[in-house]
Amino acid sequence: MKNSGRHRKLVSYRQHIKKFLFFFLCIFAASSLYAQAVQITLSDTSHEKISKYIYGQFAEHLGHCIYDGFWVDANLNVPKKDRIRLDVVEALKKIQIPDLRWPGGCFADQYHWSDGIGDRSKRPQRVNTSWGMVTEDNSFGTDEFLELCKLIGCEPYIAGNVGTGTPQEMEDWLEYLNFNGKSTLADLRRKNGHDAPYNVSLWGVGNESWGCGGNMTPEFYANLYKRYAEFCKNYPGTSLKKIASGANSDDYHWTDVCMKDIPLRDMWGLSMHYYTVVNNWQHKGSATSFDESEYFKGLKNCLHIEDLINKHSAIMDKYDPQKKVALAVDEWGIWTDPEPGTNGAFLYQQNSLRDALIAASTLNIFNNHCDRIRVANLAQTVNVLQSLILTDKEKMLLTPTYYVFDLYKKHQDATLLPLQFTSPQYTFGNESIPAINASASKDSTGAIHITLVNLDARKKITVNAAMPESSMKKSSGEILTSKKFNDINTFEKPYKVKNEIFSDFKTNGKTLSVNLPPMSVVLITLQ
Structure with a gap:
């Protein structure tokens, strides 16, 4: 009996120990x-305002962003005006996108605006040498783009052709867009169905002039910018916000030269492009098949944009302490390997929760630097890179990144705290x-x-x-x-x-x- 009692006490003691250890482990876990x-x-x-233009978007003649994205086959069974897809329009209206950048990107410096106006059956067919050597039929041009912006309720941001264009061509485009008086080009706009001037204000003078826009040195580009900008006129009722083609990522020398050599009065903004790449440019990483290691690296590389902003801003502060010139991050987002089975030149990628976290973190950074950053454009809006929207014939879906912009629209033109x-x-x-x-x-x-x-x-x-x-x-x-x-x-x-x-x-x-x-x-x- 005594041994039996001791045994019961020992069992009870061990059970208490186990319960204690289990409780401790639960607390630790x-x-x-x-x-x-x-x-x-x-x-x-x-008193700083978070500019609504920080929430801008980007649409290039690349893959299925314009064609089969915004601009669809006339026989496709979706709501549309002309060939503009209206479910895409309604989705973008809901998140109040402030501006849409077009026609590129690299495509901008091979685009000649006169190819894309007038009778569509007579528009020339060109080769899109930037993105896949596909035929560009020019059915979506200036007037179609401006109609798209009108339907969305956003401002157009047009990137002009410096790479293969001329100052005369850029000057003519602006006259077609913005002149309300009597002239051949203004009358041509009226003939094409738009009596009133478009009053386009946001104007890029070239794109990535250090690379696909001409492989220029910053010294050469700064001089070329001054030449082109001289012929970008302010027509009555429209004051241009001219944006110079700025640095690639950490090219601080480019920013220094542009700020030093271009008169500040002639430049409303200076761009900077940065893409989050998980691994390297040859093997960027999968959009969907990644582990925590690649998840972590993607976030780390995303947050690096704040270092770039701080260093570019410090250079700009040397020449512009009053911060009159905006830093325009008009291409940003995560760039992964294209989805398997798709045309690699079309840059189609899926969009995950990771990408949404990258978008949200980047927008928080932009908001907190709104004293200098007053324009930013996610690359790109539909079916390309970090898209807001994906389409497949009649089907359309909103990506996780879209929902971030839906949350963050409350910050547009609000006062930073x-x-x-x-x-x-x-x-x-x-x-x-x-x-x-x-x-x-x-x-x-x-x-x-x-x-x-x-x-x-x-x-x-x-x-x-x-x-x-x-x-x-x-x-x-x-x-x-x-x-x-x-x-x-x-x-x-x-x-x-x-x-x-x-x-x-x-x-x-x-x-x-x-x-x-x-x-x-x-x-x-x-x-």
């Missing part, structure tokens, strides 16, 4: 899924990046909008924000997330990754507390 809380302070002292915080690190292997990025703004009604991104693939992170005001009576939240970083929307399952109502936050006086799931984009609105 749970703690490993949470990073430390982030303390954010919002300032209400800024600067943020101060130290992010916990997302560590993979021997490398770390900030797990959290964010931006905030106050709109014209006084509502505050905060966009928060958690890049960590495993950990939830709590963000506590000290608010500048305590009079907010209403609050709401939306979230974009999914179970896997390579989750995508397909034509079979088009809504796998989309925005949802978010409620895992609370407000208390001047304090906002938000619990961010791993791999998530969250919008909090306070009114």
Whole structure:
């Protein structure tokens, strides 16, 4: 009996030990899924506006962006005006895109605008030597593009031809577009169906002149820019925002030469292009089949854009301390290998949750640098690179990146609210990046909008924000997330990754507390 009692006590003791160890392991496992809380302070002292043009888009004569994207076969059974696809138009209207850049890209410097006006049956057929050696029938030209912009409700941003064009050609194009008086070119516009001038303001003087736009040196381009810009006239009612072709990624010398050699009064903006490539330009990485290593590298390379912005801005500050010249990041986004089985020259890629996180992080960076960045254009809008929209004949889907722009439209033309915080690190292997990025703004009604991104693939992170005001009576939240970083929307399952109502936050006086799931984009609105 005594031995039996001792045995029962020993069994009971061991069971208690097991329960304790199990409880300890549960606590440890749970703690490993949470990073430390982030303390954010919002300032209400800024007067900087987040330009709506930061949310611009890009449409090039490349692959199926224009043809079979915006501009479809007359017999395709979808709603359309002329051949402009209206479900695509409606989707872009919903996210309030402010401008659309066209016709390129590399195509811009081989495009002659007079090929794309008038009777379509008489327009010349050309070879698109930039993208796949396919026939360009010029059925989509200047007037079709301007009609597309009118339907969307956005401004046109036209990139003029410096590579194979002439100053005379650029001058003529602007007269056709913007002159309201009596002239042969203005009358030609009227004959082609548009009596009033288009009043195009955003104007690129060339594209990637360091590469596909002419393989120029910055010194040569700066002189050429001055020649072309001289003939880009301000017609009554329209003041041109002339944007010079700027640097490729980290070519700081190009920025220095342009800022030094081009009179600031002749340049509204200077561009900079940067693409997120996971591995290298020969093997960029898959759009869908990637592990956490490539997920991490993609995010790290995305965040590098802030280093580029800081260094290019510092150079611009030397010559333009008042920040009159905008830094225009008019091509950006993730560039992966084309989808297997597609034409490699058409740059068709799928779009995952990772890409949405890259878009959200980039837009947060742009917002926080809105004193210098006043134009940006995602590459590209439909069926090319980091698309907002994918189409397949009658079918259309919205990508995870589209839903980011839907969340972030609240920031357009709102006043920046600067943020101060130290992010916990997302560590993979021997490398770390900030797990959290964010931006905030106050709109014209006084509502505050905060966009928060958690890049960590495993950990939830709590963000506590000290608010500048305590009079907010209403609050709401939306979230974009999914179970896997390579989750995508397909034509079979088009809504796998989309925005949802978010409620895992609370407000208390001047304090906002938000619990961010791993791999998530969250919008909090306070009114």
